[in-house]
Amino acid sequence: MSTPNLQTFQDQVADLLLRHRSLLDVLSKCGQSDSSVNRAVTKAITECGCLEVHAKRQPYQPEMDLDQAKHSLESHLQGHLCENCKDVIRAELGKHLFYMSALCNLLDIRLDEVVKQESSKCSTLGVFNLS
Numbered sequence: 484m485s486t487p488n489l490q491t492f493q494d495q496v497a498d499l500l501l502r503h504r505s506l507l508d509v510l511s512k513c514g515q516s517d518s519s520v521n522r523a524v525t526k527a528i529t530e531c532g533c534l535e536v537h538a539k540r541q542p543y544q545p546e547m548d549l550d551q552a553k554h555s556l557e558s559h560l561q562g563h564l565c566e567n568c569k570d571v572i573r574a575e576l577g578k579h580l581f582y583m584s585a586l587c588n589l590l591d592i593r594l595d596e597v598v599k600q601e602s603s604k605c606s607t608l609g610v611f612n613l614s
């Protein structure tokens with residue numbers, strides 16, 4: 484099965500969403516599914532252990548050039564997600580995307596336009612879009 488485009492996905496969500504039709508339900512589900520993504524990532528660290536976080540202050544200096552910054556700034560992650568954690572996180576991200584799409588439907592916003600707009604912002608702002 485090929486990957487559906489965002490508009491197809493958004494239409495699917497519109498057809499499926501019977502239970503959470505109210506904007507308030509969708510907003511709270513959106514927040515809840517966002518937390519579930521964070522929770523799944525946290526569990527990969529604290530319960531599975533396939534990921535570790537070793538965090539410290541970023542060694543950023545204003546005089547650094549782009550290459551130096553790319554090499555010095557860290558993700559603070561060590562290890563890689565195991566297949567199981569990756570599956571769980573993918574599923575939670577999917578659920579979150581579902582409720583984001585539902586929110587877009589209620590507000591008459593096209594998800595593909597959101598992505599398009601953000602993508603052109605990224606190419607205009609380039610690396611300064613990090614914050």
Ligand SMILES: [Zn+2]
Binds near residue numbers: 527531532564565566
């Ligand atoms: Zn894991």
